[in-house]
Amino acid sequence: MAKTKYSKADLEKFKKNIHSKMYDINENIEAVRSTTSSNSSVFAENNTEDYNEGTEAHEVEKSFLLMSRESDYIVNLQKALQRIEDGTYGLCEVYQEDPIKCECPTSPLIDKERLLEVPNATKGVFCKEKKKLNLV
Numbered sequence: 001m002a003k004t005k006y007s008k009a010d011l012e013k014f015k016k017n018i019h020s021k022m023y024d025i026n027e028n029i030e031a032v033r034s035t036t037s038s039n040s041s042v043f044a045e046n047n048t049e050d051y052n053e054g055t056e057a058h059e060v061e062k063s064f065l066l067m068s069r070e071s072d073y074i075v076n077l078q079k080a081l082q083r084i085e086d087g088t089y090g091l092c093e094v095y096q097e098d099p100i101k102c103e104c105p106t107s108p109l110i111d112k113e114r115l116l117e118v119p120n121a122t123k124g125v126f127c128k129e130k131k132k133l134n135l136v
């Protein structure tokens with residue numbers, strides 16, 4: 001039987017890791033907010049659609065993008081915490097849909113190192129690549 005769950009101790013570790021990442025992000029957002037708050041009206045006027053990663057991008061646009069990216073990340077981390085509560089955290093999503101389709105080599109559980117690095121990962125590396133190519 002393949003192991004499909006991390007131990008309670010591991011889950012605690014993941015939870016702590018996620019919390020500290022969320023804390024860091026909040027700090028970042030606060031820092032950005034306090035430096036750009038005087039220009040906050042610019043947010044509404046600036047269209048970020050034609051933003052390219054060029055050097056001419058305004059500081060404010062950059063902060064705006066950073067903030068929206070960071071808050072997306074927070075949402076994903078919150079979902080990760082929910083998965084810890086649900087007991088599905090770390091289990092490859094493909095495996096959850098259909099164990100036969102899961103290509104994770106050793107175990108349908110995502111590597112511990114990877115989860116600590118990318119806590120919002122939902123699939124094993126192999127399955128992620130396959131999904132990208134629409135092979136799953």
Ligand SMILES: [Zn+2]
Pocket residue numbers: 092093094095102103104108123124127
């Ligand atoms: Zn998988």
